[in-house]
Amino acid sequence: MQIVILAGGVGGSRFVSGARSAYPEADISVIVNTADDITLHGLRICPDLDTMMYTLGGGIDSERGWGRTEETWRVKDELAAYGVEPSWFGLGDLDLATHLVRTQMLDAGYPLSAVTAALCTRWLREQPQLRLLPMSDDRVETHIVIDDGSGRRAIHFQEYWVRLHAVPDALDMVRVGIDQATAAPGVLRALADADLILVGPSNPVVSIGPILAVPGIRAALQSAQAPVVGFSGILGGAPVLGMAHRLLPVIGVEVDAAAVGLHYGARPAGGLLDAWLVDSGDAAAARTATAAGLPTRAVDLVMHDPATTARFIRSGVDFGLSVRAQRMQLGQVRDAS
Amino acid sequence: MQIVILAGGVGGSRFVSGARSAYPEADISVIVNTADDITLHGLRICPDLDTMMYTLGGGIDSERGWGRTEETWRVKDELAAYGVEPSWFGLGDLDLATHLVRTQMLDAGYPLSAVTAALCTRWLREQPQLRLLPMSDDRVETHIVIDDGSGRRAIHFQEYWVRLHAVPDALDMVRVGIDQATAAPGVLRALADADLILVGPSNPVVSIGPILAVPGIRAALQSAQAPVVGFSGILGGAPVLGMAHRLLPVIGVEVDAAAVGLHYGARPAGGLLDAWLVDSGDAAAARTATAAGLPTRAVDLVMHDPATTARFIRSGVDFGLSVRAQRMQLGQVRDAS
Structure with a gap:
């Protein structure tokens, strides 16, 4: 089985560890954000x-x-x-x-x-079935626009996050170089050949967002044969890690598990996801997203350890496969076989 | 008083420490070898x-x-x-x-x-009267030619010394870039304005040699008003530090305190030095060099500590000044005053 995962750093890597445990025999390619x-x-x-x-x-x-x-x-x-x-x-x-x-x-x-x-x-010498692909070989950098008292200025995301701890309001965001970037070798092919695509619970604005913004990657996800299953990093209205709550407003998305899922969108409606997983504490969000057309299930999404993470990934994937199977029965998708 | 010192690394820096102790009120400029x-x-x-x-x-x-x-x-x-x-x-x-x-x-x-x-x-924040000048801002690198069994090849001096411990015979030497190099800003002016110029006991081939080989520096030494006093790094037929004995043969100079002094040469004969200091154990070398036209004195040259070093530098400088004074009386040099 070929699995492709879109991911950022700290949360993303824990998610990939969980996926590795969940599917020990699979080939896993991770498309990693490089806009940081x-x-x-x-x-x-x-x-x-x-x-x-x-x-x-x-x-x-x-x-x-x-x-x-x-x-x-x-x-x-x-x-x-x-x-x-x-x-x-x-x-x-x-x-x-x-x-x-x-x-x-x-x-x-x-x-x-x-x-x-x-x-x-x-x-990864001893893990030949695991490979890391930067989203692009081209230089892309997320800059955040803040007002430092003397006026608006754009600073590198690292300065916003590491030096300023995401304290100043993010007024805008610029992904320097993104329009001219192309997907790194292997990225589009991995998406096309995948049996399963997972969107990790990484920051939708500065981790998953840049990957999807590399010209060609969004289209490759939309046309992929594999089911695409996304996992929310927002639990109970707040990110488990990082500063997504400080940045979601910049792209006009509420800090809410349903809102993030609907931001990615349901595939039949031109979005990316076949299924969306939110935390068991966000049952209301699951109902909201499902009602809005994105099949969503609530499970325990806290990544205590790889085994726990593996459990919720398997459960999410099973849900995604069932969504796809249902839709195939309805003739909404081609059978990939 | 303005003192200029030509020096390499380990031995050179001990020598400069000694000079600092010897003349605590002087402005000292060190012209440092960069060919390493x-x-x-x-x-x-x-x-x-x-x-x-x-x-x-x-x-x-x-x-x-x-x-x-x-x-x-x-x-x-x-x-x-x-x-x-x-x-x-x-x-x-x-x-x-x-x-x-x-x-x-x-x-x-x-x-x-x-x-x-x-x-x-x-x-050197607290030592404004001490400044380091690279011999040149241009890239110059000493390469040593060895025979590694499969033929002659040129390797960087650092590889010869640090990796190979100067074990293979040095067959030749190339100073890459030396012909196109110019003296760094301040170097020629420092030599012209100096009251005293000291040539440290650093390696004559790969430390002092490259400095003298930068176009303009040898001429600046020869035309300097200041007395030029050199100190031997060869004591009793061997270098105190480093591998000068492995490299002197490349330039056809004997591993001998008199030979090194005569390699630098006496100023009246078109050389660089007014006076040459050898170790007290090399009294014979002192006689040989003096007889060959280079005023040479034997003193204890071992750099046990800055105080010892300061002592022999002062004694060497006094000797150099007496040589100059004698020569001025003979009308061989202009009075700088």
Whole structure:
């Protein structure tokens, strides 16, 4: 079985770990958001790809959710001693080696997808059935428009999130480079060949949003043979992780599990999803979304550990398959077989 | 008083520390060899400048003689875990921050001399009368030709010294880029304005040699008003530090304190030096060099500590001044006053 997962960083990587447990025999390709990527101190940093790689490869600091276990911060402190800015980014010593290798390969002309594959030869050596695909080899960066008192200015998403802790209101968002970006090699083919496509519970605005905004990816999802099953990261009207509640207003979407599902939309209505999973605490949202045409089920979505996550993914997938089966009986979709 | 010192790394920085002690009121400019510089992992590394900066700024690991005190090697080990070569270079975590700052400034278009001044705002903040000048802002690299069994090949000096420990015979030497190099801003002016010029006991082939080979620097030394006093790094037929004995044969110079002095040459004979200092154990070399026209004195040249070093520098300078005074009486030099 070929599974494709769309995902961001911290939550996304936990979701993929769960999917790995749920379907141990499947080939899993993860299309990872790269719009959080940033260049600092001359180093190209890909937070979501790295979080995914470290998590799946067993190198993550699982308490913090990002960065390496047994990390130290000597280079960062030393850069600060030189008075070099920015000093707010969590640049660990072990992590830095990854950025050095990446930056040097990029400077040598390798595309990000090839660099990611090279880095994964270390981290995913023993998991050949798991591969990470950056959404694009092109440089795309999410910038957030804030008012800092002296007027509106656009800052990199990392600055908004890491330095400002998403405190200022996000007035607008710009995805620099997105219109000129193309999907990385393997991305569209993976979607076309998939038996199952999962949209992880990552941030709909700055994680899943950029992936879907890469020209070609939305259309590939819409035309995919595989059922597309989405999972809400909003539980009880708030994100489990991160700052989606601070950013959803920018795209005019309510901080609500039904609203996010309907933002992705139901496939028969031109949207992306065959089925939507919300938390068991959001039964009302499930009814709202279903009534609005998006088949939605409420299950326990808290990712306590890979086993729990695997359980709700299997249950979500079963629900998605039943939705597809029903619709096939009604002649609404072609039989992929 | 304006003092200019020509120097390399480990020995050179100890010599400069001694000069600092010897003449606490003087303005000291150090013209530092940059032909050892190397780019590794995308980082521009200037070993001699860094050793000088860390030593004079109190950050050196004084037992090892290079690199930072309380250094760690986490990034280096992590690069090795990625299988990234080369792994033989001693790239410490604290040291790496220096290279990151330097590389980013160079990439932004600042010349090495400006980068060095910027880095020194941290290290030499409290020593405004001490400044480090790279010999050149242009990229110059010493390559050593060896025979590795399958034929002759040229390798970077750092590979010869750090990886191969100077074991293979050096068959030849190439200073890549030297002909096109120009002296860094401030270098020629410092030599012209100096009251005293000291040639440190650094390697005559790969430390002092490249400085003298930068077009314009040799002529500036020859025409300088100041007395030029040189100090031998060869004691009793062997270098105190480093691998000068492995490289002197390449330039056809005997591993001998008199031979090195005569290689620099006496000023009246078109050479560089007014006076040459050899170790008290090399009294025969002192006689040989003096007889050959280079006024030479034997004193204890072992750099036990800055105080000892200061003592022999003062004694060498006094000797140099007496040689100049004598020669002025003989009408061989103009009075600088």
